[in-house]
Amino acid sequence: MNPAADATSTPGELGEPGDPADTGPPRPDVLVVGAGMTGVNQAYRLLEEGFTVEVVEAGDGVGGTWFWNRYPGSRFDSESYTYGFLFSEELFDEWVWSEHFAGQPEIERYVNHVVDKFDLRRHITFGVRVTAAQWDGESCTWAVTLDDGTVRRARHLIAATGVLSVPYLPDIPGIDGFAGVAHHTGRWPAEPVDFTGKRVAIVGTSSSGVQVLPVVAPVAESVTVYQRTANWCTPLNNSPITDEEQAQLRADFAQLKQILDTSPHGFHHTAVEDTALDASAEEREAFFERVWSSPGFRKLTSNYADVLLDPEANELWCAFIAAKIRSIVDDPVAAEALIPTDHRYAQKRPPFVAGYFEAFNLPNVELVDLRATPMVRVTRTGIETTDGERPFDVIVWATGFDFGTGALMRLGVRAGDHVLTDDWADGPATWAGVQCAGFPNFFFPGGPHAAAGNNPRYNSDQVEFVTDLLCAARAAGETRIELDPAAEQRWTAMVDRGAQSSAFGSDNYYFGSNIPGKPHRLLLNASGRPKLLKTFAESRAHDFPEFHRS
Numbered sequence: 124m125n126p127a128a129d130a131t132s133t134p135g136e137l138g139e140p141g142d143p144a145d146t147g148p149p150r151p152d153v154l155v156v157g158a159g160m161t162g163v164n165q166a167y168r169l170l171e172e173g174f175t176v177e178v179v180e181a182g183d184g185v186g187g188t189w190f191w192n193r194y195p196g197s198r199f200d201s202e203s204y205t206y207g208f209l210f211s212e213e214l215f216d217e218w219v220w221s222e223h224f225a226g227q228p229e230i231e232r233y234v235n236h237v238v239d240k241f242d243l244r245r246h247i248t249f250g251v252r253v254t255a256a257q258w259d260g261e262s263c264t265w266a267v268t269l270d271d272g273t274v275r276r277a278r279h280l281i282a283a284t285g286v287l288s289v290p291y292l293p294d295i296p297g298i299d300g301f302a303g304v305a306h307h308t309g310r311w312p313a314e315p316v317d318f319t320g321k322r323v324a325i326v327g328t329s330s331s332g333v334q335v336l337p338v339v340a341p342v343a344e345s346v347t348v349y350q351r352t353a354n355w356c357t358p359l360n361n362s363p364i365t366d367e368e369q370a371q372l373r374a375d376f377a378q379l380k381q382i383l384d385t386s387p388h389g390f391h392h393t394a395v396e397d398t399a400l401d402a403s404a405e406e407r408e409a410f411f412e413r414v415w416s417s418p419g420f421r422k423l424t425s426n427y428a429d430v431l432l433d434p435e436a437n438e439l440w441c442a443f444i445a446a447k448i449r450s451i452v453d454d455p456v457a458a459e460a461l462i463p464t465d466h467r468y469a470q471k472r473p474p475f476v477a478g479y480f481e482a483f484n485l486p487n488v489e490l491v492d493l494r495a496t497p498m499v500r501v502t503r504t505g506i507e508t509t510d511g512e513r514p515f516d517v518i519v520w521a522t523g524f525d526f527g528t529g530a531l532m533r534l535g536v537r538a539g540d541h542v543l544t545d546d547w548a549d550g551p552a553t554w555a556g557v558q559c560a561g562f563p564n565f566f567f568p569g570g571p572h573a574a575a576g577n578n579p580r581y582n583s584d585q586v587e588f589v590t591d592l593l594c595a596a597r598a599a600g601e602t603r604i605e606l607d608p609a610a611e612q613r614w615t616a617m618v619d620r621g622a623q624s625s626a627f628g629s630d631n632y633y634f635g636s637n638i639p640g641k642p643h644r645l646l647l648n649a650s651g652r653p654k655l656l657k658t659f660a661e662s663r664a665h666d667f668p669e670f671h672r673s
């Protein structure tokens with residue numbers, strides 16, 4: 124079905140603009156901010172339900188994360204077919220992913236295909252950024268100011284702005300004065316960056332930085348990797364999807380969708396009941412070997428049941444990885460530096476790699492341990508650490524993001540006395556990561572506090588919930604949907620309680636610790652998707668009691 128075609132024949136709830144302050148196209152029922160995975164999903168679902176929708180997007184194209192993070196080596200680490208949209212079997216059938224973990228160009232092509240297939244592009248305004256959003260209680264609408272000077276007015280405002288969309292550049296003296304080429308992985312330019320014969324620095328050794336190194340090292344004159352904290356990297360184990368596998372995926376769509384719609388982590392991986400501590404040393408070694416060779420996140424989801432829960436079991440898995448690193452990296456000093464010593468496996472989000480450790484055996488790759496020789500400044504020509512300056516042509520800043528709340532806090536959202544940046548000054552307060560009290564008709568699926576796991580899956584849960592809530596309000600002739608503060612308080616307290624006992628370490632971006640001055644609060648939800656799904660089911664069953672509707 125083509126929801127966009129349907130939507131044009133269904134008049135919008137608000138009709139045409141009548142307010143002279145409107146400077147945009149006809150008023151939509153819903154203004155969606157962001158044309159990434161969540162924004163496209165949300166727009167599709169609302170159009171399908173007959174709402175009028177405008178999407179505003181800062182980029183020149185769709186894809187969100189997969190539009191901005193076009194750095195060399197950027198690719199999925201969730202299986203492609205578990206990350207994509209599941210709202211159309213026809214789409215699933217016709218799209219052929221070339222690899223189990225697709226690269227960024229293919230992912231961007233996919234999102235473009237989806238937008239064109241369902242005729243969503245004409246609902247999207249590209250190249251505009253929201254600078255302010257003001258709730259008008261009289262008309263029950265949001266007035267949203269864009270950086271092109273225009274104002275949009277819509278009944279509902281849905282910020283699908285993502286959790287990893289505001290890049291973080293550290294405050295290092297001289298960082299703006301570098302005369303060479305410098306890019307953050309999260310704002311990688313569309314024009315290709317030529318690394319051939321160049322002296323390259325990569326700063327940051329987490330999920331992004333470790334993807335860049337193996338792609339750039341073979342062509343660059345030299346690559347210097349600046350590492351502050353080593354990470355527990357394991358192989359992605361990517362491979363092409365064969366015709367037989369593709370046929371099987373198609374045949375299994377209903378079953379796969381059912382699993383992905385309900386699994387605790389949003390993957391289709393089967394959990395293991397055996398425990399590391401109950402296995403013999405030989406059994407464990409053989410099992411860990413199989414896990415090491417398994418694709419992607421199975422290192423977490425299909426590992427021994429106690430690896431993420433019991434520090435002793437976790438230590439056994441870490442020792443196995445450490446031995447692998449020592450066996451791959453020729454230089455024993457580099458090998459030791461690449462083995463984490465300050466956190467257990469999965470206390471930080473573990474990266475998945477292809478040829479990362481092997482790259483350190485190349486004669487043109489050097490590892491700089493910033494714990495031993497901290498960075499002092501960026502000069503016009505390079506980077507200076509306490510052991511001197513190294514000259515570079517290109518610096519890749521793989522230094523992460525203002526996770527969870529970064530984009531929402533930059534939207535300038537206000538409703539009456541409520542200013543989002545004030546209300547969240549000590550960290551976000553939400554109900555199920557979809558709304559916060561004091562901001563009627565403002566939703567943020569894909570934002571903080573929802574769950575943890577394969578993002579598009581639990582973000583889809585939120586999209587479906589918001590869609591159902593808007594449908595229920597429309598059916599009842601209601602124009603205002605406002606979260607009860609008690610519901611927000613309950614959910615936020617649950618998130619904070621879970622943070623105390625969660626398997627996540629607390630010194631990482633999940634807690635905002637990577638951003639100087641950011642409140643130290645869990646930005647995910649350690650109770651995970653089961654809690655989210657149960658909460659949504661109960662809310663639906665009782666006609667959304669967490670919300671005041673009028």
Ligand code: NAP
Nearest residue numbers: 198199200293327328329330331332351352472521522523
């Ligand atoms: P990140 O995990 O936050 O890592 C940032 C890196 O920069 C860390 O190594 C950090 O070191 C380093 N860093 C930060 N400030 C620094 C400074 N002042 N000096 C030196 N180093 C500094 O960011 P990311 O690698 O971009 O990944 C973010 C998330 O994006 C991932 O967790 C994942 O969810 C997603 N992602 C996914 C994929 C994929 O495969 N699908 C690929 C890339 C990213 P410290 O650890 O010491 O702070």
